[in-house]
Amino acid sequence: MIEVEHLTKRFGATTAVDDLSFTVRPGTVTGFLGPNGAGKSTAMRAIAGLVRPTSGTTRVNGRPIEEHAAPLTEIGTLLGTPAHPGRTARNHLRALAATHGLGRARVEDVLRLTGMEAVANRRVGTYSMGMAQRLGLAAALLGDPHTIMLDEPINGLDPDGIVWVRHFLRGLAAEGRTVFLSSHLMSEMAQTADHLVVIGRGRLIADAPIAELLDGVGETRVVVRTPDADRLAPALAGRGVTVTSVAAGELEVTGIDAAEIAAIARDHDVLLHELTTRTASLEEAYLSLTDAAVDYQAVPAAAAR
Ligand SMILES: Nc1ncnc2c1ncn2[C@@H]1O[C@H](COP(=O)(O)OP(=O)(O)OP(=O)(O)O)[C@@H](O)[C@H]1O
Ligand SMILES: [Mg+2]
Known part of the structure; x- marks a missing residue:
């Protein structure tokens, strides 16, 4: 479970997250959706304790992240912090495991779970985008956490990889875990998430099951x-x-x-x-929801000339 209450984060004059409140519940896949620059990564980093909120609170499984003695076993994250390129995946995961007193057997478990066994002894710097994403997922799962939070996990994956991640996340939710993933693409979320938290310019736009969002927006x-x-x-x-x-x-x-x-x-x-x-397609619903909240609106090609 993830709880965000009145979270605000300012960077100088930029308000990245603006009085944001929502709850991510166990047993479902919750999508965190918003245009580029909407504040998704900032909110996720605040939940993970990597960004200090200007105001407001966040809780993971009932407590602020810093009150958990072993955070890796509470929340697994993929937040775009890459592994050291000179290390092998296996060594990277072993080092991570050691910080939490997790054994080497668990490292082998997550390598198997994410289909990484064959490449586990290669240096991370030689990995393709898809392999790096799988390694990130393996690291997120290391502590067998009840809550999993992933920033753009589908970015850079080929169609096979996308299908694999989707099934994988749905499986984790079916086990009763809390799964929270971000994307700026509605089409991606439509096939992966049950519930959506939509933000624009740091503010909450919608927090509802996908089906309800479709009902409420575009008319038939x-x-x-x-x-x-x-x-x-x-x-x-x-x-x-x-x-x-x-x-x-x-x-x-x-x-x-x-x-x-x-x-x-x-x-x-x-x-x-x-x-x-x-x-109305989910894409249309999203566009009509976020229309006023897009920071960087593309100029039509004809007008740009
Ligand atoms: N460390 C920082 N210093 C200054 N401004 C920042 C910092 N991190 C984020 N911002 C700003 O905060 C806003 C929200 O950024 P954030 O990365 O959270 O958005 P996002 O929703 O993750 O976007 P994207 O879809 O492009 O990943 C942006 O205007 C961004 O420029
Ligand atoms: Mg981001």
Whole structure:
């Protein structure tokens, strides 16, 4: 369990995290989502005790991180601090294990768990991005922690690696562990997380199950193609229904479903060529949530010239 209460972190004039509160619960995969610069890494580093909050508190498994005698056994983290490039993975993990009185057998366990056995005696400096990420995961799992917090664990992985990490994290959550991972990509989260904490400019935007976020944001639209649009549009319009003419013979309708539209069309002797329900994608939901909270908005290519 991770609890964040009124966390604020300022770096000089920059407010990286702004009065942020949320709880990450066991047994689920919780995604931490926000545009670049939103404050995800800063919040995670504060939870791990690597950044001193300007104000507010964070707790891991019920206590501030510094009150845990053996933090590695409470929370496993992947926070982009790479292993020494000249060391082998096995030696890196052994050194880490020694700081917590963990035996060499546990090192072999995590090497096996993360599929690292074959490369464990190679120097970390020669690793590909995917191998380095696996090593980071192995280190996070070393203390068999109940809580796992990973900053952008999918970054730089190939499709096989992504699928592997996804299954791996879901497995950890199924064991009842708390799994918290960040990403700036909604599409990635949609397939990995059950619950999302969304932030923008350091502030909380949403904290809800993925399904609920989808319900709350983008409305379901029905696209109607008909040669009788001029007669259908006024027949559909009514309380809570919006009808927009998007092209000749094409309407976009929200507020009633396809079956109701079909029934109204029949009653008015209107011929339908197409009736398509479009549910807002998670990506659209995310964009509409974070629209006002993007620090670095790309200029459209045409305008930049
Ligand atoms: N050590 C630091 N000193 C000064 N400013 C910092 C420091 N660390 C982060 N910031 C600033 O705080 C803000 C939040 O940064 P942070 O790295 O937490 O964002 P993020 O959500 O992890 O972004 P990304 O998706 O790019 O990883 C940014 O404006 C960043 O420039
Ligand atoms: Mg970051």
